[in-house]
Amino acid sequence: KKRFNIALLPGDGIGPEVISVAKNVLQQAGSLEGLEFDFQEMPVGGAALDLVGVPLPEESFKAAKESDAILLGAIGGYKWDNNEKHLRPEMALFYLRRDLKVFANLRPASVLPQLVDASTLKREVAEGVDMMIVRELTGGIYFGEPRGIKINENGEEVGFNTEFYAAHEIDRIARVAFETARKRRGKLCSVDKANVLDASILWRKRVTALASEYPDVELSHMYVDNAAMQLIRDPKQFDTIVTNNIFGDILSDEASMITGSIGMLPSASLGVSGPGLFEPIHGSAPDIAGQDKANPLATILSAAMLLKYGLGEEKAAKRIEDAVLDTLNKGFRTGDIYSPGNKLVGCKEMGAEVLKSV
Amino acid sequence: KKRFNIALLPGDGIGPEVISVAKNVLQQAGSLEGLEFDFQEMPVGGAALDLVGVPLPEESFKAAKESDAILLGAIGGYKWDNNEKHLRPEMALFYLRRDLKVFANLRPASVLPQLVDASTLKREVAEGVDMMIVRELTGGIYFGEPRGIKINENGEEVGFNTEFYAAHEIDRIARVAFETARKRRGKLCSVDKANVLDASILWRKRVTALASEYPDVELSHMYVDNAAMQLIRDPKQFDTIVTNNIFGDILSDEASMITGSIGMLPSASLGVSGPGLFEPIHGSAPDIAGQDKANPLATILSAAMLLKYGLGEEKAAKRIEDAVLDTLNKGFRTGDIYSPGNKLVGCKEMGAEVLKSV
Numbered sequence A, B: 001k002k003r004f005n006i007a008l009l010p011g012d013g014i015g016p017e018v019i020s021v022a023k024n025v026l027q028q029a030g031s032l033e034g035l036e037f038d039f040q041e042m043p044v045g046g047a048a049l050d051l052v053g054v055p056l057p058e059e060s061f062k063a064a065k066e067s068d069a070i071l072l073g074a075i076g077g078y079k080w081d082n083n084e085k086h087l088r089p090e091m092a093l094f095y096l097r098r099d100l101k102v103f104a105n106l107r108p109a110s111v112l113p114q115l116v117d118a119s120t121l122k123r124e125v126a127e128g129v130d131m132m133i134v135r136e137l138t139g140g141i142y143f144g145e146p147r148g149i150k151i152n153e154n155g156e157e158v159g160f161n162t163e164f165y166a167a168h169e170i171d172r173i174a175r176v177a178f179e180t181a182r183k184r185r186g187k188l189c190s191v192d193k194a195n196v197l198d199a200s201i202l203w204r205k206r207v208t209a210l211a212s213e214y215p216d217v218e219l220s221h222m223y224v225d226n227a228a229m230q231l232i233r234d235p236k237q238f239d240t241i242v243t244n245n246i247f248g249d250i251l252s253d254e255a256s257m258i259t260g261s262i263g264m265l266p267s268a269s270l271g272v273s274g275p276g277l278f279e280p281i282h283g284s285a286p287d288i289a290g291q292d293k294a295n296p297l298a299t300i301l302s303a304a305m306l307l308k309y310g311l312g313e314e315k316a317a318k319r320i321e322d323a324v325l326d327t328l329n330k331g332f333r334t335g336d337i338y339s340p341g342n343k344l345v346g347c348k349e350m351g352a353e354v355l356k357s358v
């Protein structure tokens, strides 16, 4: 039997509920494929702030770092919204991303036939959307130096950040994107703002230079403002998108809303070696926390990504993906994806149904 | 009779066609309100590159600078896409914005009842959308220093830009936004990324501090990734949005596509004093240039903004706005907004119809 250490970081809000459900599904899918898991659950975010006063306690980071893969719930909440910057729950995410060096953030956005009507886009526009956004996660304006707020020579307050990319940072995320596109429909769109930003000019140059190593992938370039439009005009045109940290933040959220079911969307953050970080793209939804209303499918599908991308266990991953589709086909829906004619269930019941189908 | 000097900068692609039509409409609306215009037409962008080798010739800038208001067509085209940076048509836009100090970019995005079906959003989501995006236009990462591409100490190529805002830059755009919201439905949403960027933390602080001077305006804050989602989920929630240069670039294009008719959307760029710059938000559309297919309404409505915001001539502006609605009500449509049951017309005929109604 293969054994894996899995770090569970439930975090805040609905995090604990969806993690507890996803853990059971992960365990079941694994055991049917001869995998055993040792789970270690650790506090992060607001939960950790309340417990020990820092967003990412050393023991939590250590458990994550030494695991084979990490499943995270969600982070943040109104309660800590006015904390000083270094005491904000979100800092846990930055530290995790940075210190685990998970530079490649994979965010699929697809519209399932069962959920087409959840989109605010017209049926004919939303139907069949199936894209993967590859977002650079450990560089760019999120981490660039210098940054800060200071008083300048005129006695005026100024705020500044640095968008920064080194060639190797662009190359490694571009390679992940080319490989991803190759396993999908072979189309890669690199999004930048090369008509304005120097960092984007370098980005486009490096991505373009790599294209000859991937002759089976069709590369195109698009400005970020146009991409924000095209996602709405005709999202089906996209297969794989690669872009920098901040543009990826904006466009992946936009793309997720196009599917209309952000309660369904998982993500994976991967480095060169070491554990990957897997989490739903939705937030901690404090307003429905603890009410058994959350949709656990995004976290369950994140567990599938954990199996596939984190542990290389494609069969067990497929079990979970199929079980989710099966459960949707049977008509089970949490509130966020409910439409008349289906069965409204809570977080736990949805989890139990998926478990039956695994 | 009042006389005004108007600089016409047709630019590239469909620019000359839409400017020529809009000029006639402007002249007519003005003359019915006792205004006279002296037009001076000057080359910018690719047209100027072809003519004299620079994107913004000194004489063109001088004519613009000394005018009472500037009407611009569109800039750019495939032909110059591989030019070196300082020889790209878009540079004309940067120089104009920077040197005219037009820091406030007003971009309305509304869905006309006549054109609701042009949106890819469901009718019930698109219907009634009516927002104004106030974008900071002369600061932020577009102009921040240091910027460039260089070889670092390890011999590696790196690209970088600086997001930079001084307090006064934030204050002046925030004031424009508060004033704008006050004249609309009294709701202002400031969009930033204050959970990540120092420049955004200062942004939020300054905008918040000004709120007490505008007690009649309801101020809210939203992260840019969430804003990109909310624009799709429920665009009607927005009245006035204020944001920085790069977020404004992305979100205003997204908002424009939500209306489904970017051939309809005008914009105004205003400074403290000196002429404002008025232009359609659409591009130069080189693929349909010279074929009399372009939709001139965005430029015609930009002429209305020119009258209203540039010259303070609200009556003449209203004439143009009403004439456009009238023409749409009569069923005239260019190809981009055509739907069965209406009359398909070209750029010139559309212009002639609006002219009749002025």
Ligand SMILES: CC(C)[C@H](C(=O)O)[C@@H](O)C(=O)O
Binding pocket: A090, A093, A249, B195, B196, B225
């Ligand atoms: C919470 C926030 C700091 C984070 C980000 O901007 O990266 C989130 O939006 C995300 O996309 O994971």
Ligand SMILES: CC(C)[C@H](C(=O)O)[C@@H](O)C(=O)O
Binding pocket: A195, A196, A225, B090, B093, B249
């Ligand atoms: C052409 C381009 C440089 C410009 C910008 O990014 O500002 C355009 O997208 C706009 O929004 O006016």
